Structures are given as C-alpha cells and as structure tokens.
Amino acid sequence: MNIEVDTHTHTVASGHAYSTLAENIAVASARGLKFLAITDHGPQMPGAAHFWYFLNMRVIPRIMHGVGILRGVEANIINFKGELDIDEEVHQHMDIVLASFHQPVIAPATKNLHTDGIVRAMATGKIDVFAHGGNPAFPIDVDEVAGAAASYNVLVEINNSSFTTSRPGSMKNCVALAEAVARHDGYLTFGSDAHIASKVGAFEECIHLIDTIGFPKDRILTRSGESFLTFLKGKNKQVDLSEFDLLFTR
Ligand SMILES: [Zn+2]
Ligand SMILES: [Zn+2]
Incomplete structure (x- = not known):
C-alpha cells in the first residue's frame, strides 16, 4: 500500500527528538511522500518550542525537494473541556493541527x-487529526470518538510508533478504534510520529494492522496527497494552501 502523506513528525524543536527539518525532508523526498507534516509538540509539553517557533513557520517554503511541507503542531489537550495549548494566533498560522493526550x-x-475531552476538541472545529487515540493510558469510547470524528471531519490517526517504541499495549485499542472508524464511515490517517529522520514515512506496522483487520483502504485518506489537500482546503483555514496545487500539475 502506498501512503503519500506523513501527518505526524517531530524535529529537534520538540526537545526530545533528534533530527532537523532538513534531515526529515530529505527522507520524505527519498521515500516519495507528497506531504510531510511538521508537528512538533505544543508549548505545554516539557522541552517544547516557544510559541514564536510556531508563528514563524511561515518562513518554511511550501514545497522543498518535491515535498509539500505542512506547518503544524501536535497540540496538547489540556483539560476535559477539550481546550488546547495553542492560542488563536498560532492556530491561524497552522496548516494542520493534531490533538492528543500526553501524561x-x-x-x-x-x-x-x-472521551469528552477529545469529542469537545473535535467540536471546536480547530483540529484535523486525533493522534495516538489507542494509548492505553487514556482509554476512550471508540464508537463515540469515531462518530464525532466522522461528523466533525476529523481524521483518526493510526500511529506507527505506538507499535514500536511508544505507548506499549496500544494494538488492541487501535484495532477497536479503526474498526469503529469503519463503522462510522470516517477516515484514518497514518502518522509515523518520527522522532528521528529515519522513521519519517515509516508505516509498516500501520499497514500490517489494516491488512490484518481488512480495514477498507478507501477510508485511509492519506493514500492520496491530492485527496489530503482537498481535505485540508475543506477545513476553512486562514492559511493559503493554493501553492500546494503545484504538486499536482504536470
Ligand atoms: Zn504524541
Ligand atoms: Zn508525536
């Protein structure tokens, strides 16, 4: 299965990741990705970047080495009202916003x-992806979350690192979550959650999970960079995404 977008990667700016933006882009380009989302941790994560880091992402060219570079953040859900650790100004500069729970x-x-926390975060219209929802430290009602994701147009992430280096015990929950997304006619995205360049675009474990449970492949939005761009454009963002059209004109 070919996946054209990595919606979840970290750089040295996260404080506990080990590669630069340029190193991540080189791997994304070599692997033929159409889009690479740079999603460093939101400001409340210990060691995370200052909010200026996120505001200034506008200096990053739209396309580098043939890859669309998405200016993003992995925002922290900070309470069960679904509030995030990014303010309105940062939000307006972002191409993509992930939301997740971190201990x-x-x-x-x-x-x-x-469940309330993530559903309310989705209801704000401010998030594009619910990341690593299979984390056994934060159990959720998968049907309620998948139903909300489908109605609020939020992608549910299957996180490759959850099966390798992070969040042990995620597999069973990720299977249940993916099956719920299929039942509710929602869409999945895959995130490498790379904290080092060599893992950018690494989705082997996600693909294995999907093959094992027979998840419908047309419900994995990031198989197509063009479909993913259409999804982002449908989210009423303040940012101008039109330069990415160059990726798809021949
Ligand atoms: Zn995370
Ligand atoms: Zn992450």
Whole structure:
C-alpha cells in the first residue's frame, strides 16, 4: 500500500527528538511522500518550542525537494473541556493541527472524561487529526470518538510508533478504534510520529494492522496527497494552501 502523506513528525524543536527539518525532508523526498507534516509538540509539553517557533513557520517554503511541507503542531489537550495549548494566533498560522493526550500535560482520568475531552476538541472545529487515540493510558469510547470524528471531519490517526517504541499495549485499542472508524464511515490517517529522520514515512506496522483487520483502504485518506489537500482546503483555514496545487500539475 502506498501512503503519500506523513501527518505526524517531530524535529529537534520538540526537545526530545533528534533530527532537523532538513534531515526529515530529505527522507520524505527519498521515500516519495507528497506531504510531510511538521508537528512538533505544543508549548505545554516539557522541552517544547516557544510559541514564536510556531508563528514563524511561515518562513518554511511550501514545497522543498518535491515535498509539500505542512506547518503544524501536535497540540496538547489540556483539560476535559477539550481546550488546547495553542492560542488563536498560532492556530491561524497552522496548516494542520493534531490533538492528543500526553501524561506530562494532563493526568489520566476516566474513560468518560477522556472521551469528552477529545469529542469537545473535535467540536471546536480547530483540529484535523486525533493522534495516538489507542494509548492505553487514556482509554476512550471508540464508537463515540469515531462518530464525532466522522461528523466533525476529523481524521483518526493510526500511529506507527505506538507499535514500536511508544505507548506499549496500544494494538488492541487501535484495532477497536479503526474498526469503529469503519463503522462510522470516517477516515484514518497514518502518522509515523518520527522522532528521528529515519522513521519519517515509516508505516509498516500501520499497514500490517489494516491488512490484518481488512480495514477498507478507501477510508485511509492519506493514500492520496491530492485527496489530503482537498481535505485540508475543506477545513476553512486562514492559511493559503493554493501553492500546494503545484504538486499536482504536470
Ligand atoms: Zn504524541
Ligand atoms: Zn508525536
């Protein structure tokens, strides 16, 4: 299966990742990705970048080495009202916003509260992707979350690192979440969650999961860079995404 977009990667700016933007782009280009989303951790994660880092992402060219570079953030859900750790000004500069739960920022509570937190974050219209939702530290009601994702036009991420280096015990929850997304006619995205360049575009474990459960491939939005761009354009963003059209004109 060919995947043209990596919606979740980190650079040295996250404080606990080990490659630069240029190194990540080189790997994305070599692997033939159409889009690479740079999604360093939001400001409340220990060691994360200052908010100026996110505002100034406008200096990054739209297309480098044939890859569309998306200015993004992996925002932290900071409470169960679904609020994020980025303010309106940062939000307006972002091409893509991921939202996720991280234990250094929010303490695990109950399944109902985790579910409320992400569903309310989706309802704000400010997020594009719910990242690593299979984390066993933050159990959720998969049907409620998948239903909300489908109605608020949010992608549900299957995170390759959850099966290799991070969040042990995620597999069972990710299977349940993916199956719920299929039942609710939503869409998945794959994120490498690379914290080092060699993992950019690495989706082997995601693909294995999808093949194992027979998830419908046409519900993986990031198989097509062009479909993914159409999705972003449909989200009423302040940013101008039109330069990315150059990726698809011959
Ligand atoms: Zn994360
Ligand atoms: Zn991440």
